[in-house]
Amino acid sequence: MVFQIHSEELDVLIQASKKVFIDELCLKIEEIDKMLIACGARCSTEDIRELLRFFHSMNGTAATLELDSLASIGRRWEIRLKEKINEHEFIEEDMIKKIHKEIYNIKDQIGCVYNEAATKTRVPLENSYINNQSRGRILLIDDDLTILKLLENAFTIEGYTIYICDDPVSAFELIAATKPDVIILDILMPEVNGYELLEKIKAKPEYADIHVIFLSAVDSSEDRIKGVKLGADDYITKPFIINEVIAKVEAALRRSNKYKDKLLRDEFTGAYSRHYFSYRFMEELERYKRNEKAFSIAFVDIDFLRLINEKYGYGAGDRVLKEFASYLNRNIRKCDILFRYGGEEFIVLLPDTDSSKALLVIDRIREGFAGKDIDAGDMVIRATFSAGIIQINDKDITEEELIKYAANTTYKAKSLGRNTVAIFEK
Numbered sequence: 469m470v471f472q473i474h475s476e477e478l479d480v481l482i483q484a485s486k487k488v489f490i491d492e493l494c495l496k497i498e499e500i501d502k503m504l505i506a507c508g509a510r511c512s513t514e515d516i517r518e519l520l521r522f523f524h525s526m527n528g529t530a531a532t533l534e535l536d537s538l539a540s541i542g543r544r545w546e547i548r549l550k551e552k553i554n555e556h557e558f559i560e561e562d563m564i565k566k567i568h569k570e571i572y573n574i575k576d577q578i579g580c581v582y583n584e585a586a587t588k589t590r591v592p593l594e595n596s597y598i599n600n601q602s603r604g605r606i607l608l609i610d611d612d613l614t615i616l617k618l619l620e621n622a623f624t625i626e627g628y629t630i631y632i633c634d635d636p637v638s639a640f641e642l643i644a645a646t647k648p649d650v651i652i653l654d655i656l657m658p659e660v661n662g663y664e665l666l667e668k669i670k671a672k673p674e675y676a677d678i679h680v681i682f683l684s685a686v687d688s689s690e691d692r693i694k695g696v697k698l699g700a701d702d703y704i705t706k707p708f709i710i711n712e713v714i715a716k717v718e719a720a721l722r723r724s725n726k727y728k729d730k731l732l733r734d735e736f737t738g739a740y741s742r743h744y745f746s747y748r749f750m751e752e753l754e755r756y757k758r759n760e761k762a763f764s765i766a767f768v769d770i771d772f773l774r775l776i777n778e779k780y781g782y783g784a785g786d787r788v789l790k791e792f793a794s795y796l797n798r799n800i801r802k803c804d805i806l807f808r809y810g811g812e813e814f815i816v817l818l819p820d821t822d823s824s825k826a827l828l829v830i831d832r833i834r835e836g837f838a839g840k841d842i843d844a845g846d847m848v849i850r851a852t853f854s855a856g857i858i859q860i861n862d863k864d865i866t867e868e869e870l871i872k873y874a875a876n877t878t879y880k881a882k883s884l885g886r887n888t889v890a891i892f893e894k
Contacts, residue, residue, distance in 0.1 A: 489614035490578045511559040520549040528685030528706030603627040607648035609639050611657045636660040655684040670699045679720040734808040737793035745807040763819045764826040767874035768855045770812040771886040784844040791842045799833045823859035831889045852887035
């Protein structure tokens with residue numbers, strides 16, 4: 469199951485990233501400006517390489533953010549500077565003046581773009597769960613801060629745990645510390661390029677399960693072939709479409725047995741995953757269509773987990789979350805199935821069970837859990853939960869409708885004072 473960011477969220481990400489891009493570009497322009505002044509009548513080979521990195525980065529990032537004019541400038545000068553390097557030529561005074569003129573042109577343009585981005589209505593992204601489940605760990609390695617922040621926000625929305633690295637020299641240490649499932653890696657970076665880093669990763673047997681995807685403005689068949697030969701799982705060129713990058717990461721992970729386990733279970737609590745619930749719900753709905761035996765779900769939410777996090781620390785909140793899942797698993801019937809839906813929200817699927825019988829099951833568990841002492845290190849905590857129960861009577865109900873009705877019933881239970889179970893009523 470591939471999830472995609474909605475257009476509204478995508479627009480927010482792009483607008484926020486434009487501001488980051490322009491802020492970074494302003495700083496880089498000041499550095500380039502000083503370097504060109506210091507060059508005088510002639511730039512060294514190293515100075516040319518620094519200019520190439522600047523225009524190469526601007527080209528790929530601006531194109532991704534749909535800033536076509538800036539991307540065109542970056543692409544044009546990237547080609548000209550590559551020719552100079554390939555022909556072992558220096559940049560003379562006339563070209564230095566032209567580059568200086570282009571720099572001032574860019575300054576004028578980003579002033580306009582910045583004003584446009586600043587006046588856009590900013591829609592805040594949804595708050596992520598504090599004790600959230602993770603669909604996988606992704607390490608982003610790129611010396612372009614804008615690309616890093618854009619992808620970090622996009623993958624966070626999708627439920628991944630994200631680590632970012634803008635220093636390729638320290639990237640190998642970060643890989644060892646984070647043990648990512650996927651690495652998204654730029655090729656053209658200072659000091660250590662993407663190919664060199666990939667070779668180091670593939671040389672370590674303990675990193676054999678890590679998927680590596682190149683994300684680069686370098687787009688030639690030679691580079692693609694080299695990446696594949698070195699062991700890259702995929703190659704994405706800048707400019708890129710965010711949902712395409714997400715889909716390629718998902719495809720890479722699906723080839724991993726470890727990720728197949730993640731699709732089935734939430735590794736943090738041991739409950740079955742939200743993705744597996746979608747599959748099991750469709751199975752139960754098909755059974756209901758055939759034999760009309762009712763089934764129910766309970767949408768269960770821990771009360772005040774956020775306050776527990778704030779008062780006792782996230783470690784205590786995590787302990788409550790794990791103990792809660794464990795208690796539910798031990799006390800539901802053998803035929804029932806527990807899923808972690810997200811954060812502190814769980815779903816219990818109760819096959820062949822109407823809402824009145826489901827109420828007896830969940831209310832019994834609620835009373836027992838409310839009286840349970842939870843060992844959270846140097847303290848003992850008690851917690852409660854609220855739940856909403858819905859019996860499936862509609863053969864055409866969708867999963868989205870079911871969750872909406874069940875969640876609203878849970879909110880009703882909370883409004884009644886929490887530590888309560890309510891049954892859905894139309």
